[in-house]
Amino acid sequence: MTNYLRKIAGTRFRLRNIIRRYIAPPSPITPSYMNYFMRRPLTFGIWFNLRRFKHKILRIPRRYLDTVPLVGDDHVTENVLPYNESLVWKISRNRTERLLSVLGTIGGIDKNNSKVLCIGPRNEAEVLLMSLYGFDLRKISAIDLFSYSPLIDIMDMHEMNFQDNQFDVLYSSYVLRYSNDIRLACSESVRVTKPNGLIAVAFVHSPTTKPQVGTQLSGGLKEMFHYFGDNVGHIFWQEELLTESGQMVCTSIFSVSK
Numbered sequence: 459m460t461n462y463l464r465k466i467a468g469t470r471f472r473l474r475n476i477i478r479r480y481i482a483p484p485s486p487i488t489p490s491y492m493n494y495f496m497r498r499p500l501t502f503g504i505w506f507n508l509r510r511f512k513h514k515i516l517r518i519p520r521r522y523l524d525t526v527p528l529v530g531d532d533h534v535t536e537n538v539l540p541y542n543e544s545l546v547w548k549i550s551r552n553r554t555e556r557l558l559s560v561l562g563t564i565g566g567i568d569k570n571n572s573k574v575l576c577i578g579p580r581n582e583a584e585v586l587l588m589s590l591y592g593f594d595l596r597k598i599s600a601i602d603l604f605s606y607s608p609l610i611d612i613m614d615m616h617e618m619n620f621q622d623n624q625f626d627v628l629y630s631s632y633v634l635r636y637s638n639d640i641r642l643a644c645s646e647s648v649r650v651t652k653p654n655g656l657i658a659v660a661f662v663h664s665p666t667t668k669p670q671v672g673t674q675l676s677g678g679l680k681e682m683f684h685y686f687g688d689n690v691g692h693i694f695w696q697e698e699l700l701t702e703s704g705q706m707v708c709t710s711i712f713s714v715s716k
């Protein structure tokens with residue numbers, strides 16, 4: 459009897475258990491109250507800018523904006539890098555959150571335990587949003603051609619310093635078209651992703667205008683899948699959306715077959 463009462467008092471009626479079970483049950487889609495609060499534009503903006511300020515003051519890493527040492531490809535150093543560095547503080551939350559929302563609905567994805575690689579976040583916003591969408595910040599690696607943050611390593615997506623089969627999820631949003639060697643960028647992405655791991659990718663192309671820098675990829679998803687070749691496993695999600703401005707927004711989430 460005493461044991462029974464203890465059990466009831468100890469487990470069933472603990473406030474935390476009651477909240478988890480009846481008030482805020484864990485869900486792959488609905489955020490926790492804390493994450494919901496932090497996703498609000500005001501709180502997110504404060505968080506992002508305080509971190510930005512902290513990195514500037516503390517100089518982590520030592521130089522405020524470190525950039526990739528000369529990479530072999532002139533196109534990267536002469537076009538891609540200066541163009542993107544000039545936009546370092548730009549945040550495009552809509553597209554990030556859209557892709558993250560879809561990613562969160564894929565069956566079987568264990569966000570808490572997934573090792574994630576974010577290619578080309580530009581600043582911390584995308585990485586912080588990933589954590590607010592349920593991924594563990596400590597298990598997210600991010601790479602870009604420049605960085606002001608310890609969360610983002612400086613690396614070229616065509617030549618990554620990661621071992622094979624490292625990541626459960628590879629996330630690349632609006633990055634692929636900066637490559638002049640998309641086949642290489644795709645094969646590097648496949649190399650570092652685990653077999654059956656997920657690749658979430660987004661890019662935009664305009665049938666009428668050429669990109670300011672990088673590759674056209676005007677064949678949309680069909681062309682992109684061609685570059686990934688036999689490594690495209692199951693396609694969980696694909697969408698080509700023609701916007702009012704005449705641009706085609708392409709997104710896909712697929713598993714890697716090896």
Ligand SMILES: C[S@@+](CC[C@H](N)C(=O)[O-])C[C@H]1O[C@@H](n2cnc3c(N)ncnc32)[C@H](O)[C@@H]1O
Nearest residue numbers: 542550578579580602603614615631632633636
């Ligand atoms: C348009 S921004 C995308 C920012 C963010 N992912 C988004 O969706 O808003 C493209 C980013 O990709 C990075 N990038 C371009 N080429 C790269 C490369 N070869 N290796 C790593 N990052 C690259 C750029 O420096 C830039 O930060």
